[in-house]
Amino acid sequence: MTVPAKPPPFDPDDPLGLDELLAPDELGVRDTMRDWAAARILPGIAEWYEQGRLPDIHGLARELGSIGALGMTLTGYGCTGASAVQYGLACLELEAADSGIRSLVSVQGSLAMYAIHRYGSEEQRERWLPGMAAGEIIGCFGLTEPDQGSDPAGMRTRARRDGSDWVLDGRKMWITNGSVAGVAVVWAGTDEGIRGFLVPAGTPGFSAPEIRRKWSLRASVTSELVLDGVRLPADAVLPGADGLRAPLSCLNHARYGIVWGAMGAARSSFAAALAYSRTREQFGRPIGGFQLTQAKLADMAVELHKGILLAHHLGRRMDAGRLRPEQVSFGKLNNVREAIEICRTARTILGANGISLEYPVMRHATNLESVLTYEGTVEMHQLVLGKALTGQDAFR
Incomplete structure (x- = not known):
């Protein structure tokens, strides 16, 4: 007769024993993110939240890049090629510190970098992704508009052809990382349907004023994107992105x-x-x-x-x-x-x-x-x- 193994003691921190579902590499990612957040975010987050600021966001981004937190599930171009579970564990640990920090990582990796990686040309990937993976370039994702949230198909931002160029006009709202981004992924309606455009910071007619007086996500940069006759070359279009999908x-x-x-x-x-x-x-x-x-x-x-x-x-x-x-x-x-x-x-x-x-x-x-x-x-x-x-x- 086999004697059943004695169950381990009850752990109030892990009452279902979920850690047993994780492989050593997954536990390693979790612990790395937990330790980084404990050292770099928790000591200052209450003050940052109270003051409504996220100091040295570029420095934090570079640190997040150095531990492989940016564009985690993507492959190549300096990205770590982590599993979905590893990325999820990273998100859990970062948001345990503050939702604003997880938002910084999510927008950078799962929105801006993901859009370029999946829908961009090889030249666009080579230009932007290595710097974004390292945290040297921050990205943002412009979809939501002042009058269009849950119905993005009704967006009013428009892009029209002018010779070989594109000219963009419109506004985006509630954009995480907007005023600190080196590149914005902006979605606009065209005569050919919804298309994605890469708008570098400093492009004439493009500005990203920060939204203040928030009572939520105070330790996070939230901005409006303003596009006033922004002229972009043909190679600013994400070639693989065609339609709202x-x-x-x-x-x-x-x-x-x-x-x-x-x-x-x-x-x-x-x-x-x-x-x-x-x-x-x-x-x-x-x-x-x-x-x-x-x-x-x-x-x-x-x-x-x-x-x-x-x-x-x-x-x-x-x-x-x-x-x-x-x-x-x-x-x-x-x-x-x-x-x-x-x-x-x-x-x-x-x-x-x-x-x-x-x-x-x-x-x-x-x-x-x-x-x-x-x-x-x-x-x-x-x-x-x-x-x-x-x-x-x-x-x-």
Whole structure:
């Protein structure tokens, strides 16, 4: 008779034993990103958030490039060619520090670099990707407009031919990295359909004023892109991008990172609440000893680790080439929504201290309000799943 192995002790940090699903190289990526964030982001993030700035963003980008965090899943051109799970783990650890840092990495790698890598010419890839992978060039992705968010097909930015050149006019809004970017991937309507253009910083007629007075993603650069008669040569067009499917594929890649990243913000808030419950005393004992607090902590732990397990499953599907856009919508819808609830519940455990920047909870909660709506609102992902479930398109 075989004696069953004795299970390992229960680990409050990993109650389902999910670390056992990770290979050594995956654990290595996770630990590298966690250590970098602990050393470079956590000491200053509360002050940066309070002041509404991200100091030395170019220096941070170069450091992120040096540890292989930029364009992780891409191959060649200085990119690391990491797996989807490795990239997801990186997003989780970076967003555990702050959503703004994960946004910097997501926009750089999953939007700007991904667009150039997948849809650009070889000359465009050689020109831009090595510097972007190293963090020497920051990129941004211009799709959303002041009057067009969930319906990008209605964009008003236009590009018209003038001889062999293109001339762009329009505006883009809520663009992460915009005012610090060396190149902007801008999507515009043409007589031939929606096309993508590479707009270098400093091009006459192109400007990127920073958006201030935000109450969310305060440690992140958010900008408007203004295109006023911007003249570009013919080779500024992404030759492989023809139609709305191209920018949407980029967004799908970035949304996958959010599935993981939201759980990083949730984990940070849960950890703060758990630690607080062990030391904060009321009525002569730690509040973690009361049934209502334990019920909150148990529910938070269940949703947190279910979300991580979902992200892991989607990552394995992506690595196998089997991940569908509807499944990414499933993950984004669930994980961001549950992450916000975890942060809100954590705030109740911390009481008044929960609104202080001495703790990460309120910062994560306000950041996630932006993550909830960017790259697809709750309603849009519900309708994506609704169409997949019923076969009926309810978007219009």
